Amino acid sequence: RSAQANLLNGCNSVVVSIHSKVTGGASPGRSPSMPRTVAVTLLAGVARAGYVHQHNYLDGDFFAKWEFVNGDDPTHGFVDYVDSATAWSENLVKVTENGIWMGVDNSTEVPAGNRGRKSVRLESTERYNGGLFIISMDHAPTGCGTWPAFWMFGDDSQHTWPQWGEYDIMEWVHEESKVSTTLHTTDGCSQDHLVPGEHMLADWNPGMNGATPANDCNVAAQDQWANQGCSQRGLEGSVGGAFNSGGGGTYAAEWDPISEHIRTWFWPTGQEPADIKAKTPEPSGWGTPFSYFSLHPDKCHSNHFQNMRLVFDLTFCGDLAGATWGTHCSAHAQSYGSCEEFVRSNPQAFDEAFWSVTALDVYRRETPVVSLAATAASERQTVLERRVQELEAILQKKDDELRELWTRLHQARSGNSAALAKVTHQVLDLPPGHGQGGAGQENGRRRRRQPGAGPVAFKY
Numbered sequence: 001r002s003a004q005a006n007l008l009n010g011c012n013s014v015v016v017s018i019h020s021k022v023t024g025g026a027s028p029g030r031s032p033s034m035p036r037t038v039a040v041t042l043l044a045g046v047a048r049a050g051y052v053h054q055h056n057y058l059d060g061d062f063f064a065k066w067e068f069v070n071g072d073d074p075t076h077g078f079v080d081y082v083d084s085a086t087a088w089s090e091n092l093v094k095v096t097e098n099g100i101w102m103g104v105d106n107s108t109e110v111p112a113g114n115r116g117r118k119s120v121r122l123e124s125t126e127r128y129n130g131g132l133f134i135i136s137m138d139h140a141p142t143g144c145g146t147w148p149a150f151w152m153f154g155d156d157s158q159h160t161w162p163q164w165g166e167y168d169i170m171e172w173v174h175e176e177s178k179v180s181t182t183l184h185t186t187d188g189c190s191q192d193h194l195v196p197g198e199h200m201l202a203d204w205n206p207g208m209n210g211a212t213p214a215n216d217c218n219v220a221a222q223d224q225w226a227n228q229g230c231s232q233r234g235l236e237g238s239v240g241g242a243f244n245s246g247g248g249g250t251y252a253a254e255w256d257p258i259s260e261h262i263r264t265w266f267w268p269t270g271q272e273p274a275d276i277k278a279k280t281p282e283p284s285g286w287g288t289p290f291s292y293f294s295l296h297p298d299k300c301h302s303n304h305f306q307n308m309r310l311v312f313d314l315t316f317c318g319d320l321a322g323a324t325w326g327t328h329c330s331a332h333a334q335s336y337g338s339c340e341e342f343v344r345s346n347p348q349a350f351d352e353a354f355w356s357v358t359a360l361d362v363y364r365r366e367t368p369v370v371s372l373a374a375t376a377a378s379e380r381q382t383v384l385e386r387r388v389q390e391l392e393a394i395l396q397k398k399d400d401e402l403r404e405l406w407t408r409l410h411q412a413r414s415g416n417s418a419a420l421a422k423v424t425h426q427v428l429d430l431p432p433g434h435g436q437g438g439a440g441q442e443n444g445r446r447r448r449r450q451p452g453a454g455p456v457a458f459k460y
């Protein structure tokens with residue numbers, strides 16, 4: 001939000017400066033001689049901000065930047081998530097020559113009555129409201145019974161999952177060779193307009209009946225599995241044995257509320273763009289992402305995703321890997337009555353169930369600069385079109401915040417007509433685009449989770 005505020009403040013300063021020269025100092029948005037569209041049109045010299053490096057997780061003490069979460073697995077996995085002290089003493093985490101390593105207990109049969117096989121779940125202490133997240137690995141977990149994921153989610157005591165959303169950057173089960181990338185939200189986030197091969201390289205994962213694509217991010221969507229979300233199946237070799245034998249690869253996950261999208265790319269090791277290696281990433285040069293989701297207000301407002309943290313976890317069986325055990329691991333299923341029985345009795349089956357991370361960097365949009373140099377007319381038009389879209393997105397966010405504030409005050413002061421009238425006057429007296437009624441605002445209102453959305457089964 002701080003980056004968005006800087007962007008808005010910088011653009012407002014330009015509008016005020018230009019507007020003063022046109023109107024003699026009248027406040028922008030209040031003078032009928034200068035509507036908002038005219039003010040925005042004068043911003044042709046404001047260039048779109050690129051990405052700047054914000055955080056290198058492998059610089060310094062990696063594990064000090066994460067919380068070891070040792071509670072019960074919310075996805076009902078056969079796993080015993082351990083605390084930091086146990087993880088270090090039992091060699092479930094370590095620092096290597098190439099980066100960091102996170103694994104599971106692969107030497108002990110699980111005693112009867114235990115929660116499950118020992119593993120780790122790490123959640124970043126940092127929270128994000130957008131950014132570019134680039135992770136490189138030379139090994140990712142694989143094996144029958146496993147369910148690994150690198151993902152993001154948001155919540156606090158007033159906002160339970162999935163009110164602030166979930167973005168599964170990479171997730172898979174058992175010995176799959178294609179990654180899944182998924183969003184989980186409350187009602188009002190549909191991706192049914194996206195076309196595989198046009199917007200993204202991935203295909204949709206199927207919904208409940210096998211024929212309908214899982215393109216509704218609502219965890220209670222009809223014709224989809226409970227908490228399935230909108231889910232896309234990635235490229236061959238993006239996880240699994242081939243991924244590891246080929247030396248791993250790099251994922252770039254872009255969550256950009258201003259440009260109204262969430263995009264994910266994957267490259268095998270050695271095929272990463274040069275700008276990623278140089279830590280000067282520019283996604284516009286990377287081609288079509290394998291995964292794409294729209295955050296356009298008409299389809300899925302960006303307010304569905306807020307204050308999210310990064311997560312590494314590796315569970316066993318549970319709601320997804322347990323449900324797919326028989327089809328994915330049929331040879332073992334003939335000898336073991338359940339996924340849990342197999343995981344309990346075969347520690348050696350999890351020698352490949354570990355993460356080896358060689359890089360994890362976070363980038364943010366830099367504050368835009370105002371260029372006073374003259375540019376060609378076509379360049380100015382291109383810049384203008386981008387800036388109009390970004391500014392409209394920012395102003396829409398402000399509309400949402402003001403509408404929610406007005407609603408809360410209305411509810412709190414419903415018995416005080418004088419106070420209500422004063423609040424109404426303050427909201428309606430704002431400049432155009434900052435709270436006034438108008439077309440398209442219904443689509444911009446913050447969505448709430450619908451009652452009776454069902455139990456939480458996927459990660460939160």
